[in-house]
Amino acid sequence: MAESLLDIAEVAERSGLAPSALRFYENRGLIASAGRNGLRRTYRPEVLDRLALIACARGAGFTIAEIARFLLATPDDxxxxxxxxxxxxxxxxxxxxxxxxxxxxxxxxxxxxxxxxxxxxxxxxxxxxxxxxxxxxxx
Amino acid sequence: MAESLLDIAEVAERSGLAPSALRFYENRGLIASAGRNGLRRTYRPEVLDRLALIACARGAGFTIAEIARFLLATPDDxxxxxxxxxxxxxxxxxxxxxxxxxxxxxxxxxxxxxxxxxxxxxxxxxxxxxxxxxxxxxx
DNA sequence: CCTTGACTTGAACCGCGCTTCAAGTCACAG
DNA sequence: CTGTGACTTGAAGCGCGGTTCAAGTCAAGG
Missing domain, CATH: 1.10.287 (Helix Hairpins)
Structure with missing residues (x-):
């Protein structure tokens, strides 16, 4: 299973986002890293779906803070x-x-x-x- | 004719924009004042149409610089x-x-x-x- | 004449969404 | 053990679209 984790560089490349943006999103609570490989963040592949969602929401004019609220909202909310x-x-x-x-x-x-x-x-x-x-x- | 000129405060009120925004637009070349009454800028009433146009363009995602280019473009361009x-x-x-x-x-x-x-x-x-x-x- | 009060200016500041930077840390190759 | 080189961090910086601020200027009123 550890095999399936993606390195931050890979996520950056596949999502088209800069690594800095990924870190930025992470500390704003939009995404979570699965752990570290040394210092390097690793991500579960699902993060790509997340990022697609985020990109889309951004494009629709949502702010980062709004998106965070959406994503963090209690489930049956x-x-x-x-x-x-x-x-x-x-x-x-x-x-x-x-x-x-x-x-x-x-x-x-x-x-x-x-x-x-x-x-x-x-x-x-x-x-x-x-x-x-x-x-x-x-x- | 001088009678028909609008004080900046009046334009601000009618357009719903802050006076600071009007000055900002002016020095970005989006609008022009008709002259001064003492220190006070005065505007021709048509500026309101201009501002409506600008507000709309802004809403559609145009940047100030883009709008300026549009408005300043040579006529038969x-x-x-x-x-x-x-x-x-x-x-x-x-x-x-x-x-x-x-x-x-x-x-x-x-x-x-x-x-x-x-x-x-x-x-x-x-x-x-x-x-x-x-x-x-x-x- | 002096005050009042709304305007003027340029410059500093703000929030957003990142990017960039300096300095530090790690895995791995040689 | 020593590089190398890609990552890490927090902090600073950037472009946008204005707003805010300090300091100055004006017209009108008392």
Whole structure:
């Protein structure tokens, strides 16, 4: 079984993350090492799934601290579920915003208008977006 | 006409941004003040549209520097258009990623599975997402 | 004239997510 | 036993997007 443990360098390579990032995640509680081989951390292969999860969550705008909370939450945690559902809702809004933004850019990239930035359609999509975005001061 | 100029405090209030942020944007070239009333910056009302645009772009993940480039680009700029189209494509990917994330979270929030994090469906959606996310090292 | 109070400036600081660095420690080869 | 070289640590540094701060300046009011 010790055979199946991965060296930190290997995990780094396979996950595409820097070793420093792995150590960073470890001391933030996002992942755990299985033990040491001398000084070297060794990881169970499942850590790769973890890392994929983390990368994805990061990409979706979750902070490290949030991810840690998710991962450390007590198992049968109803708060966790609520939190997840809440996040799903938030993502819904993000998606809508990005979609509008994408449409605005698409239009802008083909619209002839003299300052491009003044194109009414273009401005319009931002206006709408802004109205929905404003209430959220954070970020 | 001077009547229609807005004081920085007014712009701050209407846009929901801190005055410090307005000054920050100004010295990054994102907005321009119309002049001064004593020491006080005054802005043309159109700056509010600008700010809405900026807020939206920020929300869509553009950096301040990127936005500045967009806004300062020479008008009939074909590179600008190409850049925009490119960004639109990138947003498409982000949207797809967020959508998968949202679905993953939705599932997770109702799925009974003992470490929640180990739910196969849940993991699966991250796996797929990760595969598409990995090539992009930045961010 | 002097105060008040909102603005001005540049510079320092903050939180985030890491990376980089100096200094130390280990396994293994020769 | 001595390198070598990849790891270890904690601390410092970085880029981003601002905020905060000390010190200065102005217009208006008393």
């Amino acid at each position: 109803t708060k966790l579920r609520a939190h997840m559902a809440e996040k799903a809702r938030a993502l819904e809004e993000d998606i809508a915003r990005l979609t509008r933004m994408r449409d605005g850019l698409r239009h802008a990239s083909t619209c002839m208008h003299e300052p491009l930035v003044e194109c009414p359609d273009f401005k319009h999509s931002f206006r709408r977006s802004a109205a929905l975005t404003e209430p959220s001061p954070g970020r | 074909t590179k600008l258009r190409a850049h925009m189209a490119e960004k639109a494509r990138a947003l498409e990917e982000d949207i797809a990623r967020l959508t998968r994330m949202r679905d993953g979270l939705r599932h997770a929030s109702t799925c009974m599975h003992e470490p929640l994090v180990e739910c196969p469906d849940f993991k699966h959606s991250f796996r797929r997402s990760a595969a598409l996310t990995e090539p992009s090292p930045g961010r």
